[in-house]
Amino acid sequence: MKQAIIDIGSNSMRLTLYDIEDENFKILFREKVMTGLAGYVEDGKLSTEGIECACAGLLNFKSILKTLEIKNVSVFATASLRNISNTDQALSAIFKATGYLVEVISGEDEALFGYAGAMQQLHMSGGAFMDVGGASTEIVTFEEGKPVDFASFPVGSLSLYRRCVKRILPGEGSLKRLRQEISNVIDVDKDKITPREQLVGVGGTARAVLKLARRYYKLANDCNCITAQQLDGLCTFLCSGKKEASDLILRLEADRIHTLLPGLLILQYVFKLFKAEQLVVSQYGVREGYLCQRILKNIDIPKTAN
Numbered sequence: 001m002k003q004a005i006i007d008i009g010s011n012s013m014r015l016t017l018y019d020i021e022d023e024n025f026k027i028l029f030r031e032k033v034m035t036g037l038a039g040y041v042e043d044g045k046l047s048t049e050g051i052e053c054a055c056a057g058l059l060n061f062k063s064i065l066k067t068l069e070i071k072n073v074s075v076f077a078t079a080s081l082r083n084i085s086n087t088d089q090a091l092s093a094i095f096k097a098t099g100y101l102v103e104v105i106s107g108e109d110e111a112l113f114g115y116a117g118a119m120q121q122l123h124m125s126g127g128a129f130m131d132v133g134g135a136s137t138e139i140v141t142f143e144e145g146k147p148v149d150f151a152s153f154p155v156g157s158l159s160l161y162r163r164c165v166k167r168i169l170p171g172e173g174s175l176k177r178l179r180q181e182i183s184n185v186i187d188v189d190k191d192k193i194t195p196r197e198q199l200v201g202v203g204g205t206a207r208a209v210l211k212l213a214r215r216y217y218k219l220a221n222d223c224n225c226i227t228a229q230q231l232d233g234l235c236t237f238l239c240s241g242k243k244e245a246s247d248l249i250l251r252l253e254a255d256r257i258h259t260l261l262p263g264l265l266i267l268q269y270v271f272k273l274f275k276a277e278q279l280v281v282s283q284y285g286v287r288e289g290y291l292c293q294r295i296l297k298n299i300d301i302p303k304t305a306n
Contacts, residue, residue: 001019001020001021001072002017002018002019002020002028002068002070002072003017003018003020003025003072003073003074003291003295004016004017004018004061004065004070004072004073004074005018005073005074005075005076005287005290005291005295006058006061006073006074006075006076006100007076007077007078007286007287007290008037008054008057008058008075008076008077008078008080008081008102009037009077009078009079009080009133009134010036010037010038010078010079010080010083010133010134010135010136010156010158010159011034011035011036011037011038011133011134011135011156011157011158011204011259012032012033012034012035012036012134012204013032013033013035013054013057013058013061014030014031014032014033014287015030015031015032015061015064015065016029016030016031016287017029017030017065017068017070018291020291020295020296023296025288025291025296031061031064033057033060033061034255035053035054035057036053036134036158037050037053037054037080037134038079038080038134038135038156038158038159038162039158039162040053041083041084041135041159044084044085045084045085045086046080046081046084046086046090051089051090051093051094054080054090054094055093055094055097055098058075058094058097058098058100059097059098062098062099062100073100074103074290074294074295075100075101075102075103076102076103076104076105076290076294077102077103077104077105078104078105078110078133078135078136078286079107079110079133079134079135079136079152079154079156080134080135081102081104082104082105082106082107082136083135083136083154087104091104103294105290106152107136107138107151107152108150108152110131110133110136110138110152110286111129111131111138111139111140111150111151111152112140112147112150112289112293113286113289113290113293114129114131114138114140114202114203114285114286114289115129115140115142115147115150115200115289116288116289116292116293117202117282117284117285117286117287117288117289117290117291117292118200118202118282118284118285118289119145120282120284120288120289120292121282121283121284122200122280122282124142124145124198124200124280125143125144125145126142126143126144126145126196126198127141127142127196127197127198127199127200127280128140128141128142128196128198128199128200128270128274128276129141129142129199129200129201129202130199130200130201130202130206130267130270131201131202131203131206131285131286132156132157132201132203132205132206132263132266132267133156133157133203133205134156134157134158134159134259135154135155135156135158135159136152136153136154136155136156137152137153137155137156137186137266137270138150138151138152138153139151139152139153139270141194141196153185153186154185155181155182155185155186155266156263156266157204157205157256157259157260157262157263157266158259158262160178160181160182160262160263160265160266161258161259161262163177163181164177164178164181164262165177165178165258165262168257168258169241169246169257169258169261170239170261170262171241175239175261175265178261178262178265179265179269182265182266182269183269186266186269186270186273188273190273193273193274194274195274195275195276196274196275196276197276197277197278198276198277198278198279198280199270199271199274199276199278199279199280200280200281200282201267201279201280201281201282202281202282202284202285202286203285203286204256204263205256205259205260205263205264205266205267206267206279206281207281207283208252208253208256208260208263209226209231209234209260209263209264209267209279209281210223210224210225210226210279210281211252211253212234212238212248212249212252212253212260213226213230213231213234215248215251215252216233216234216237216248217230217233217234224280224281224282224283225278225279225280225281226278226279227277227278227279228271228276228277228278228279231267231268231271231279232268234264235264235265235268238260238261238264239261239265267279
């Protein structure tokens with residue numbers, strides 16, 4: 001069976017097509033559109049232009065799926081439509097324009113889907129998990145292969161950029177505002193946090209950070225983890241304001257030139273909260289978790305066919 005899943009995020013919209021056999025799946029292809037929906041939110045509402053942008057992205061995906069004769073399509077939205085006051089209006093307009101019924105998943109579900117998706121690839125028994133999105137950040141702690149605590153915070157790479165950065169790249173003042181805002185929103189009692197040696201990262205920010213770290217530290221192309229020292233060193237370099245830093249981002253992640261540093265600072269902050277020693281990046285995330293929980297309806301995590 002072929003199954004398509006579309007994820008309407010705050011920074012990007014993503015289409016993934018899966019080939020499913022029994023409880024196993026493999027990814028046939030991925031497609032991404034950088035829509036930046038969080039940038040269209042004014043006074044808590046997604047603007048008409050933002051809704052039209054979401055519709056355009058969905059119609060593009062719909063055209064692709066029609067060409068491939070894919071009929072099984074599920075569409076969900078995260079903070080992009082969850083954290084606005086006109087959710088119903090947006091959903092109605094999207095359905096009218098595209099024919100897609102969009103499920104808006106809760107922050108709790110987003111966190112648990114992301115964790116479940118990451119475990120498809122990593123199969124770790126304990127640690128902490130995080131997903132830095134465009135307008136929210138999800139965190140899950142897990143032990144003995146099961147989630148323990150989970151939370152969703154309304155701060156993401158694009159929403160943070162809009163609130164704290166005046167230019168494309170943040171200067172010293174903006175960096176101070178970014179760090180203060182992150183600390184204010186991810187307001188947890190640090191004394192009650194159990195240290196976790198490994199932090200699992202999913203999503204565009206984590207993948208971009210790993211990609212830049214591979215180039216900066218000359219790591220192997222198949223390396224999926226970086227140390228605390230490497231993460232701090234990369235962050236210091238990218239926040240330095242040097243032309244070499246902006247050039248590195250432009251060469252490897254040009255479409256994230258404005259959101260990469262805000263996202264990286266969120267990642268670094270959570271990394272330090274857990275006193276983690278290693279960041280492990282999974283190529284699977286919320287879409288794979290959604291596939292297993294909503295489509296395959298598996299409580300246990302199935303093995304993947306890779």
